[in-house]
Amino acid sequence: MAEPAPKSNPTEDRLDTLAMPQNGWADATRKAALARLREMGLPGRRDEYWKFTRPDSLVQSTAPVAALFHNEEGPLFGDLDRLKIVFVDGVFDADQSDDLTLSGVRIDRLAESADIHWASDLYGALEGNGHYVPRPLAALNTAYATDGVLIHVTDRAEKPINFIYLHENETSDAILHHVIKLDPGAEVTLLETGPAAARFNKVMEVDVADGATFHHVRAQGRDHERRAATHIFTRLGAESVFKSFTLTVNGRLTRNECVIDITGDDAVAHVAGACVGDGDFHHDDTVFVTHDALRCESRQVFKKVLRNGAVGVFQGKILVKEGAQKTDGYQISQSLLLDDDSQFLAKPELEIYADDVACSHGSTSGAIDEDALFYLRSRGVPAEIATDLLTLAFLAEAVEEIEDEVLRDALVERLQGWLERHRG
Amino acid sequence: MLNIKDLHVQLEEEDKQILKGVDLTVEAGKVHAIMGPNGSGKSTLSYVLSGRDGYEVTSGQATLDGEDLLEMEPEERAAAGLFLAFQYPVEIPGVGNMTFLRTAVNAQRKARGEDEMSAADFLKVIRERAKALKIDADMLKRPVNVGFSGGEKKRNEILQMAMLEPKMCILDETDSGLDVDAMKLVAQGVNALRNEGRGFLVITHYQRLLDHIKPDVVHIMADGKIVKTGGPELALEVENNGYADILAEVA
Numbered sequence: 001m002a003e004p005a006p007k008s009n010p011t012e013d014r015l016d017t018l019a020m021p022q023n024g025w026a027d028a029t030r031k032a033a034l035a036r037l038r039e040m041g042l043p044g045r046r047d048e049y050w051k052f053t054r055p056d057s058l059v060q061s062t063a064p065v066a067a068l069f070h071n072e073e074g075p076l077f078g079d080l081d082r083l084k085i086v087f088v089d090g091v092f093d094a095d096q097s098d099d100l101t102l103s104g105v106r107i108d109r110l111a112e113s114a115d116i117h118w119a120s121d122l123y124g125a126l127e128g129n130g131h132y133v134p135r136p137l138a139a140l141n142t143a144y145a146t147d148g149v150l151i152h153v154t155d156r157a158e159k160p161i162n163f164i165y166l167h168e169n170e171t172s173d174a175i176l177h178h179v180i181k182l183d184p185g186a187e188v189t190l191l192e193t194g195p196a197a198a199r200f201n202k203v204m205e206v207d208v209a210d211g212a213t214f215h216h217v218r219a220q221g222r223d224h225e226r227r228a229a230t231h232i233f234t235r236l237g238a239e240s241v242f243k244s245f246t247l248t249v250n251g252r253l254t255r256n257e258c259v260i261d262i263t264g265d266d267a268v269a270h271v272a273g274a275c276v277g278d279g280d281f282h283h284d285d286t287v288f289v290t291h292d293a294l295r296c297e298s299r300q301v302f303k304k305v306l307r308n309g310a311v312g313v314f315q316g317k318i319l320v321k322e323g324a325q326k327t328d329g330y331q332i333s334q335s336l337l338l339d340d341d342s343q344f345l346a347k348p349e350l351e352i353y354a355d356d357v358a359c360s361h362g363s364t365s366g367a368i369d370e371d372a373l374f375y376l377r378s379r380g381v382p383a384e385i386a387t388d389l390l391t392l393a394f395l396a397e398a399v400e401e402i403e404d405e406v407l408r409d410a411l412v413e414r415l416q417g418w419l420e421r422h423r424g
Numbered sequence: 425m426l427n428i429k430d431l432h433v434q435l436e437e438e439d440k441q442i443l444k445g446v447d448l449t450v451e452a453g454k455v456h457a458i459m460g461p462n463g464s465g466k467s468t469l470s471y472v473l474s475g476r477d478g479y480e481v482t483s484g485q486a487t488l489d490g491e492d493l494l495e496m497e498p499e500e501r502a503a504a505g506l507f508l509a510f511q512y513p514v515e516i517p518g519v520g521n522m523t524f525l526r527t528a529v530n531a532q533r534k535a536r537g538e539d540e541m542s543a544a545d546f547l548k549v550i551r552e553r554a555k556a557l558k559i560d561a562d563m564l565k566r567p568v569n570v571g572f573s574g575g576e577k578k579r580n581e582i583l584q585m586a587m588l589e590p591k592m593c594i595l596d597e598t599d600s601g602l603d604v605d606a607m608k609l610v611a612q613g614v615n616a617l618r619n620e621g622r623g624f625l626v627i628t629h630y631q632r633l634l635d636h637i638k639p640d641v642v643h644i645m646a647d648g649k650i651v652k653t654g655g656p657e658l659a660l661e662v663e664n665n666g667y668a669d670i671l672a673e674v675a
Contacts, residue, residue: 397518
């Protein structure tokens, strides 16, 4: 009798296609991440944490083809004075990037860092600690990331840093890993723009020391067929501030995980997102905030506009550990369903072990308010413009989480453009 | 100006006839009032004229300066010069009052093939007209009607009317929810807009609004029809004797 064929193992199948980069200082960390990954296995359809999002195309050995998409829009934040760091299909492009020097900041490339490196005890550390729930795609990233930047912010950064992710190859499969370390009192604004690759796996670890401030504004690319799994892992020291906003337009599949550990007293963490999807669009925001300090505030504000069968997912958790008194946690996730075919799946969770806290959460799905629509139309505003106005109004609570007016206006303009292109 | 002929309307969702043959003509420069008991169809008439969903016109017609209103979308009716001041103005969180008004003014201008109003001109005009209605800068900036008191909402309706400069204004129970002072302010706003080219149809339960906005013609509506038409004295008769006598008389 013949031996049964060995059962195929998706994790090993995927690993067979990857080669672990060698760069000395991170080698041990990469091997540890690989061991973590093997233990967890890549996500499958039966995993509870992937109940609403099918991971298949993020896990399979090769990236599904993603056609390049062109429209008339110029580069986002094009008029803004910023330090540009450009990646084309996940590969650093020195010609299109600015010189990597900036007052108050030290910037190194992951792929080129010297043997003994300041980031050696940070790379993979926050990711490694972030597995209250298994996040195997992040462990895979730590093990196999081919590029990325290491940013050490020692003071107030002179200007924002902009990661620009260009997508020029229909089958590119990019794995980038960034580490950002903010010293006490330091401050930086990080912008991320562009579709990045046909398939994009990105991890960003952000260590925010006491009194430091990190602002993050991201606009995920407009290519309709691209796929992305991204993770942000952050640790917040005392009196530090972390504010992250993500705008997502288009994309066949996006899973954005944000893992926030608040370890110092009086820290503030806001994470917000707005997404607009039309047709074959699946967008998943998965957030895990842990309060382990006194008097900290966290906010999660997510809004999704979905039409023509688009799907939105929100999994958001607030964990308040024993002793994390006076925690103020807030979470809201809402969807505007522009037709009956679209759907929104939400799983809000609170887990609280302290007795003196204020935590609230809410989740809603709704259609355009017909009374408001008629009111606007009765004043002469055409139905499609009225619908756009009401859609932007719906997104406003999330978009207003961006403090900087210039950045906010730039994103609102993008949203308006998208709405105009997707009318009717 | 506004011509309504034998208008029959029923609800779309159920087989219920609300308007049963309304005939009404409002001439340019005139103020017509419609009074009538609850459920007589007054508000339905205003909604049907402005194009709200949920009603089915089974027969009859309504034209504005000869144009068939019933064939038009709500925004086309507005651009053609029709304006409805709502009984219950809608709150729209997230849309600034000023943005809303400028969008509306320019959309109407565009629809009529006119040039859009510049931001500076718009600001100048709206400040002046808002001031007359005691609407401050804060109310202009806030989201449309959100957190406005009853009186503020009605004044905001009149401000919209003043900015949009319609030919034909329908006021649906604009006096409801207003105290005497607020009603006077609203009435002043309306009176300031009265001119030879503009018609008004004022829907109300009570005579008191008509003390401030003096009508040329008063109609009594009951059970989906205009049952009696007369001068301002008709409103006084209602005020003194209620509807019972009039309805008995026409029955």
